[in-house]
Amino acid sequence: MSRMSAEERRESVVRAAMEEFGRGGYYGTSTEAIAKRVGVSQPYLFRLFPGKRAIFLAAAERCVEDTIRMFEEATEGLEGEAALHAMAAAYTKALVEQPSRLMMQMQMYLAVAAAEEEGDREFGEAVRAGWTRLWDTVHLPLGADVGGTTEFMAYGMLINCLVAMGFPRDHRVWEGLATVPAEPGSGARGGLKA
Amino acid sequence: MSRMSAEERRESVVRAAMEEFGRGGYYGTSTEAIAKRVGVSQPYLFRLFPGKRAIFLAAAERCVEDTIRMFEEATEGLEGEAALHAMAAAYTKALVEQPSRLMMQMQMYLAVAAAEEEGDREFGEAVRAGWTRLWDTVHLPLGADVGGTTEFMAYGMLINCLVAMGFPRDHRVWEGLATVPAEPGSGARGGLKA
DNA sequence: GAAGTAAGTTAGTACTCAATTACTACATCG
DNA sequence: CGATGTAGTAATTGAGTACTAACTTACTTC
Numbered sequence: 001m002s003r004m005s006a007e008e009r010r011e012s013v014v015r016a017a018m019e020e021f022g023r024g025g026y027y028g029t030s031t032e033a034i035a036k037r038v039g040v041s042q043p044y045l046f047r048l049f050p051g052k053r054a055i056f057l058a059a060a061e062r063c064v065e066d067t068i069r070m071f072e073e074a075t076e077g078l079e080g081e082a083a084l085h086a087m088a089a090a091y092t093k094a095l096v097e098q099p100s101r102l103m104m105q106m107q108m109y110l111a112v113a114a115a116e117e118e119g120d121r122e123f124g125e126a127v128r129a130g131w132t133r134l135w136d137t138v139h140l141p142l143g144a145d146v147g148g149t150t151e152f153m154a155y156g157m158l159i160n161c162l163v164a165m166g167f168p169r170d171h172r173v174w175e176g177l178a179t180v181p182a183e184p185g186s187g188a189r190g191g192l193k194a
Numbered sequence: 195m196s197r198m199s200a201e202e203r204r205e206s207v208v209r210a211a212m213e214e215f216g217r218g219g220y221y222g223t224s225t226e227a228i229a230k231r232v233g234v235s236q237p238y239l240f241r242l243f244p245g246k247r248a249i250f251l252a253a254a255e256r257c258v259e260d261t262i263r264m265f266e267e268a269t270e271g272l273e274g275e276a277a278l279h280a281m282a283a284a285y286t287k288a289l290v291e292q293p294s295r296l297m298m299q300m301q302m303y304l305a306v307a308a309a310e311e312e313g314d315r316e317f318g319e320a321v322r323a324g325w326t327r328l329w330d331t332v333h334l335p336l337g338a339d340v341g342g343t344t345e346f347m348a349y350g351m352l353i354n355c356l357v358a359m360g361f362p363r364d365h366r367v368w369e370g371l372a373t374v375p376a377e378p379g380s381g382a383r384g385g386l387k388a
Numbered sequence: 389g390a391a392g393t394a395a396g397t398t399a400g401t402a403c404t405c406a407a408t409t410a411c412t413a414c415a416t417c418g
Numbered sequence: 419c420g421a422t423g424t425a426g427t428a429a430t431t432g433a434g435t436a437c438t439a440a441c442t443t444a445c446t447t448c
Binding site: 003030031032042043045046051052 | 404405406407408409413414415
């Protein structure tokens with residue numbers, strides 16, 4: 001169909017890969033599924049990327065970068081408590097609008113062990129580096145409060161897990177978390193914790 | 195080699211499956227890998243279980259039950275703050291002694307989406323039921339404090355993620371968490387958060 | 389000690405999937 | 419117009435994998 005520059009194609013592959021890998025993880029996602037979503041033949045992926053792992057890694061890094069930028073933009077000019085609330089709001093917004101990004105994040109964390117066992121030590125390094133950067137991105141606007149940063153990340157991971165498990169928003173396990181309202185667009189204020 | 199009753203064999207299969215699935219997830223683990231670990235031929239697994247999914251589910255449910263019992267035993271006769279510290283200590287002990295159980299737990303959370311897409315709605319139900327039971331198990335000794343329970347679970351999920359990513363115990367991302375000492379056996383007291 | 393049963397294996401099937409090779413359509417420029 | 423390069427596909431391959439069928443070995447019981 002529509003021809004695209006290789007760079008543009010790679011971009012749409014990365015986006016499609018985030019969705020697909022987010023759902024099925026590395027091993028549970030076929031390159032064909034990604035190709036189908038992009039609207040391109042499966043072998044063509046291997047002209048755009050050296051292999052499946054490279055696609056996964058690209059999606060993972062993009063995922064981290066997006067989250068980092070999201071927090072940076074949310075906290076622009078803010079500090080302390082205000083920054084915390086801004087980040088929490090941004091997170092709950094992402095939770096509704098891009099759940100696949102949260103899923104992909106979890107999938108990349110869990111992919112480290114298997115990758116390491118397969119001899120790919122670099123993947124783990126990249127994931128840990130990404131986490132550390134994300135951690136610092138949160139740490140700074142919170143006024144370098146280690147406990148606060150850790151707490152924020154902790155609630156984030158809990159939310160990711162609840163999303164992964166598919167708990168409906170009105171289930172009691174969400175009770176302790178001030179989440180986004182049922183319908184998006186009606187405010188989305190509130191913190192990550194009660 | 196040594197013959198066993200089918201029940202005993204199933205038991206060892208479940209244990210092996212927890213290790214293997216914990217590492218590679220559902221799709222990243224072959225039944226042959228499990229069979230090898232058990233020390234039995236691969237096709238024999240299908241006489242003990244109806245299929246791969248059933249093995250995964252059995253391992254997942256065992257995993258939840260173990261954790262629930264762990265917390266129940268840790269909090270026996272305790273309440274409130276004391277129960278919290280007991281559970282935290284038990285968790286950090288498990289973190290060192292049975293990391294594969296924590297990994298399996300995460301893997302089962304992330305397996306829900308893919309299972310649902312494959313038409314297996316029951317798996318998600320089972321996982322959510324397991325989480326809810328675990329939640330209640332923590333909730334009770336904490337004096338039915340919703341916020342406290344949520345916080346405890348949140349820190350637990352964060353720890354699971356850090357373990358999955360393979361962060362060494364002395365990395366700064368652990369700073370905000372009072373974790374177990376470098377060598378096991380030297381006390382292991384302290385809570386989940388700083 | 390023969391018969392029956394339960395534990396376990398070997399061999400094989402049908403299928404999926406990552407990756408390669410060889411080809412085609414379309415543009416742009418000399 | 420012809421040449422060169424780039425976006426893309428069709429066909430295929432070889433490795434792995436869940437699962438089946440048929441057979442074998444050991445324990446138990448009368």
